[in-house]
Amino acid sequence: MADEQVANRVYFSLGSNIEAEKNLPAAVRQLQAFGNVAATSTVYETLPVGFADQPNFLNAAALLETPHTLAEILDVVVPAVERSLARVRDPAHPDGPRTIDLDVLLFNDVITRTERHTLPDPDILKHAFVAVPLAELDPSFLHPVTHETLATIAARLPIAAGDMRPRTDVRLA
Numbered sequence: 001m002a003d004e005q006v007a008n009r010v011y012f013s014l015g016s017n018i019e020a021e022k023n024l025p026a027a028v029r030q031l032q033a034f035g036n037v038a039a040t041s042t043v044y045e046t047l048p049v050g051f052a053d054q055p056n057f058l059n060a061a062a063l064l065e066t067p068h069t070l071a072e073i074l075d076v077v078v079p080a081v082e083r084s085l086a087r088v089r090d091p092a093h094p095d096g097p098r099t100i101d102l103d104v105l106l107f108n109d110v111i112t113r114t115e116r117h118t119l120p121d122p123d124i125l126k127h128a129f130v131a132v133p134l135a136e137l138d139p140s141f142l143h144p145v146t147h148e149t150l151a152t153i154a155a156r157l158p159i160a161a162g163d164m165r166p167r168t169d170v171r172l173a
Contacts, residue, residue: 007035007065010073011106011137013123013130014172017048018099020058021170023085027100028062028172030081034073035066040172041133046164049127050095060172061105061133070107074117078102105134109144120144128157129164 012031016023024043031037041061048054068077085100105121112119120143123130135154142149 007067009108010064010066010104011134012062012064013059013103013105013134014062015057015059015101016099017055017057017097023100024058024060024170025172026085027081027102030084031062031064034068034077035064037062037173038065039063039137041136043167043170043172044129044133044164045167046129054097058167058170059129059133061137062172063137070110073104073107078104105130111144125153128159131157
């Protein structure tokens with residue numbers, strides 16, 4: 001009997017405000033090389049957070065089923081996708097414009113904290129532009145720390161008028 005690899009479930013947040021209509025779908029296509037993109041969310045146009053003097057962002061979420069470990073996702077997959085889409089990190093403006101921002105929000109139900117990453121990502125509990133698309137992927141998934149469903153978390157985060165609108169003209173898959 002052949003060994004079956006158990007697929008890890010990696011929930012990503014994707015964001016872009018430089019050629020976003022092109023870069024978000026390109027990032028999802030590139031993730032396919034590392035496993036199966038099992039689900040993608042609606043794309044939302046959102047106001048920038050932090051550094052406000054820049055174009056609006058397009059934000060979404062994707063679920064990748066993959067045999068890759070968390071270390072491989074963080075150290076190989078994310079940098080490879082961001083590099084291929086010409087992501088530039090400006091230390092003077094860490095919240096500034098970008099071609100792509102690919103963040104791991106959840107990895108299965110792992111809870112971990114390192115110098116560079118905290119899982120689950122704390123932004124899930126803070127920002128609607130993260131929580132709402134994430135909840136579309138798997139509304140009944142229980143947040144490993146709060147034990148609330150993703151749908152419950154998304155529903156309680158405030159969205160002011162004009163802060164977040166669906167962009168049905170942009171498709172990820």
